[in-house]
Amino acid sequence: QQLHGFCDAGCGGVGGDASSRILVKGGTVVNAYHKEIADVYVEDGIIVDVRPNIMVDDEVTVIDATGKYVMPGGIDPHTHLAMDFMGTQTIDNFFSGQAAALAGGTTMHIDFVIPVNGNVSAGYELYTKKAEKSVMDYGFHMAITKWDEQVSEDMEVMVKEKGINSFKFFLAYKGSLMVSDESLIYGMEKCKSLGALTMVHAENGDAVAEGQKRMIDLGITGPEGHALSRPPVLEGEATARAIRLANFVNTPLYVVHVMSIDAMHEIAKAKESGQRVIGEPVISGLSLDDSWLWESDFITAAKYVMSPPIRASGHDKVLQNALSSGILQLVGTDHCTFNSTQKAFGINDFRKIPNGVNGIEERMHVVWNVMVESGQISVTDYVRVTSTECARVFNIYPQKGAIQPGSDADIIVLNPNASFEINASTHHSRSDTNVYEGRKGKGKVEVTISRGRIVWKNGKLNVEAGSGRYIPMRPFGYLFDGIEKKDAEYLSSLRAPVQRFKASA
Ligand SMILES: NC(=O)NCCC(=O)O
Ligand SMILES: [Zn+2]
Numbered sequence: 001q002q003l004h005g006f007c008d009a010g011c012g013g014v015g016g017d018a019s020s021r022i023l024v025k026g027g028t029v030v031n032a033y034h035k036e037i038a039d040v041y042v043e044d045g046i047i048v049d050v051r052p053n054i055m056v057d058d059e060v061t062v063i064d065a066t067g068k069y070v071m072p073g074g075i076d077p078h079t080h081l082a083m084d085f086m087g088t089q090t091i092d093n094f095f096s097g098q099a100a101a102l103a104g105g106t107t108m109h110i111d112f113v114i115p116v117n118g119n120v121s122a123g124y125e126l127y128t129k130k131a132e133k134s135v136m137d138y139g140f141h142m143a144i145t146k147w148d149e150q151v152s153e154d155m156e157v158m159v160k161e162k163g164i165n166s167f168k169f170f171l172a173y174k175g176s177l178m179v180s181d182e183s184l185i186y187g188m189e190k191c192k193s194l195g196a197l198t199m200v201h202a203e204n205g206d207a208v209a210e211g212q213k214r215m216i217d218l219g220i221t222g223p224e225g226h227a228l229s230r231p232p233v234l235e236g237e238a239t240a241r242a243i244r245l246a247n248f249v250n251t252p253l254y255v256v257h258v259m260s261i262d263a264m265h266e267i268a269k270a271k272e273s274g275q276r277v278i279g280e281p282v283i284s285g286l287s288l289d290d291s292w293l294w295e296s297d298f299i300t301a302a303k304y305v306m307s308p309p310i311r312a313s314g315h316d317k318v319l320q321n322a323l324s325s326g327i328l329q330l331v332g333t334d335h336c337t338f339n340s341t342q343k344a345f346g347i348n349d350f351r352k353i354p355n356g357v358n359g360i361e362e363r364m365h366v367v368w369n370v371m372v373e374s375g376q377i378s379v380t381d382y383v384r385v386t387s388t389e390c391a392r393v394f395n396i397y398p399q400k401g402a403i404q405p406g407s408d409a410d411i412i413v414l415n416p417n418a419s420f421e422i423n424a425s426t427h428h429s430r431s432d433t434n435v436y437e438g439r440k441g442k443g444k445v446e447v448t449i450s451r452g453r454i455v456w457k458n459g460k461l462n463v464e465a466g467s468g469r470y471i472p473m474r475p476f477g478y479l480f481d482g483i484e485k486k487d488a489e490y491l492s493s494l495r496a497p498v499q500r501f502k503a504s505a
Helices: 093-104 119-135 148-160 183-193 203-216 224-229 232-247 261-272 283-287 290-292 298-303 315-325 342-346 363-371 379-393 481-492
Strands: 020-031 034-043 046-051 061-064 069-072 074-079 108-113 138-143 168-170 197-201 253-255 275-278 411-422 440-450 455-459
Touching: 020 046, 020 379, 020 411, 020 440, 034 379, 034 455, 046 119, 061 455, 069 379, 074 093, 074 168, 074 363, 093 119, 093 440, 108 119, 119 138, 119 148, 138 148, 148 183, 168 183, 183 232, 197 232, 197 298, 203 224, 203 232, 224 290, 232 253, 232 261, 261 275, 261 315, 275 379, 283 315, 283 363, 298 342, 315 363, 363 379, 363 411, 363 440
Parallel strands: 020 061, 020 069, 074 108, 108 138, 138 168, 168 197, 197 253, 253 275
Antiparallel strands: 020 034, 034 046, 069 411, 411 440, 440 455
16 A cells, blocks of 8 residues: 555555565675675565575566665664653654655664553553554663662563563653653663663753743743753763763663764763763754754744754764764664644743654665765665664664574665655655655665565555564673673772771770
């Protein structure tokens, strides 16, 4: 079924191209550290062979990829589908958001489960239901929004029984999702003991609340007040704090949506000192600036409201440099879409504009355009930052993130000579706006294969509700290798306790 524009959760229902055997012929096969001209043969959803000149019978569906790149499908590490947030729910659910992803060359995403009133298990159950109409593979991170014994026990269940290996702590959104430093420290300790990755949304929520009050007192109630109330210094502070606490606990840290030079510098400093910190830029931060927030039309401005805010011009270029030099490691989207009606909740008060922008369909094209077309990263690095590194960090490599025998057949064919253009009228998200409206560029995903099914070809989507699988992710990924040695070194450095003899009276 072809999907365009406002795609309802009920649409779809027809399968991807039914052939279980596919040959992608004659393209340049690109992995994170190697590329070669070769054929890729797929059977029953799995890559079986990768080499030049594979011969097949007539029953096999052949895709000619001559002159094109054949790459692992994108993996988006940061999405919010069907998320209840700021008094409403994101307009993209697991069906429409994933359909959009596939049309843009992303074949897996990791979504954030939000606990129900702090209850982690209830959150997991709820998201399992939300994801029933999935059309592609997905995994879950879990947010931790309060701390108590039950949460601690549930985290253990999530890791040992439910395939979750990462927990996110919001240092912003005071009064709703935000946790205290005390909870963050307990959470980090628990994560470390379980081999799960600590993730943070790094903004100082107390200071943001104060900044918001300052703007309202100044009479600044429009979308520009959003950026003005939460400047880069508050992102830098929270990033530095989370990094130092992760160092104190000696556990790896993943900083989501790094939006500012300030936050990036903190990550660079930590890496320089040997700390294991992963920085995730998102495409909005890499490719947009905050000038839109000063637009006189409210809806145009409000569609750019997300947190941390899209920053002033200049931050985008520095974040690009950090991505190409490896300070930042993988690109997400934070896809969290609200339509114009929802954004208008904040017409009189920027604090009520639901925070979030689109990106799940645009990420692969925008990263190609901004980073590869401009010569800032190689084609192999493109695969690394859009797919392989995510699979490695979340411990699902090489099932995902690789074109090699045994890997899932999540494959895209990208034509470097074809052009893309982004418009809300033709995108597959249910939103009526797009923050990349009118963007054009070279490098187009012409084919998407999702676990061996051709789901995007000739500009047509062919997806099946319920065909997406939940991908469990194992704990103790590569970031945990050897951290116990640093613990041992720390313990032996204490020179304590000192044996003291009681002085006689
Ligand atoms: N980023 C944003 O504005 N919305 C989604 C929630 C979050 O990740 O902070
Ligand atoms: Zn966030």
